[in-house]
Amino acid sequence: MSKPAAPGATPATTFMDKEHIAYTLHAHDYDADASAKGLQAAEALGAPPAQVFKTLMVLIDRTRPACVIIPSDRRLMLKKVAALQGGKSAAMMLPADAERLTAFKTGGISPFGQKKRSPTILDASALEQERIYVNAGRRGQQCRIDPRVASAQCGWLVEAVAE
Template sequence: MARTTRATQFLDKAGIAYTTATYDYDPNAERIGLQAAEAIGEHPSRVLKTLMVELDGKPACVVVPSDREVSMKKLASAFGAKSAAMMKPANAEKLTGFVVGGISPFGQKKQVPTAIEISAMEEALVYMNGGQRGLQVRLSPKDALAALNAIAAPLTA
């Protein structure tokens, strides 16, 4: 497995400190984020999943703990949008340049507005997808927020 991806290159260029963790990705897992948390031996609240969404038809990225579900109402409100919906997987892959299960908020082909669940800001370190199935990057959520020029908001149900 390559440990250098567009996501890690993005973090390197931004001067963000991180470490990597690899695990055996299970394509049949019911919930990919929970499978990743279990595989690396970390609490699901510290392993964040990256979801691509559409806000009033425009793309955005949302990062939430793997054991939580996004509230589309809260997500729309955080961005001042009227509606929010999950992006189709094929569209998410095309937009980000990553495959589902390996979508990272870092190093996407086109940077889009990004929101991180505010509860993640309470953690010293979190894991986020490193741009490849089976690769996680461990970093400060505050560093991630700054590097992505993201907002922190209550996003989960």
């Protein structure tokens, strides 16, 4: 018999519990109209943008999905991501496709507990931080994690992919 989901549990928190990845949850006001959701989350949490990471879904060579986690105040280097995944090009996934693939709503996509697991790249700047915030699988909910532990336990590639 499986234990019932905790109140406020998401597929992301359930995954982290199952994999014994320590985290703390942090709720914040979510502004659906914010043009930069990651920066809005950082401001709402009162945390430096370099510690609040956004989860982006990309397509390598138009066919292969990948998940990339970068600081909220940085831009993704798509060519670098493509090269790291053995491809020629990378493009941002359409929001509807990202939602279908991950089972999370945009603005709430977590690198943990996605419906279909994709290769994941964590920007190397995360290792400069003791803890980082990533989305916990719901808009307005972040989890604070140790990036070294999470990347090791989840098999994430750690490379500089943000500028």
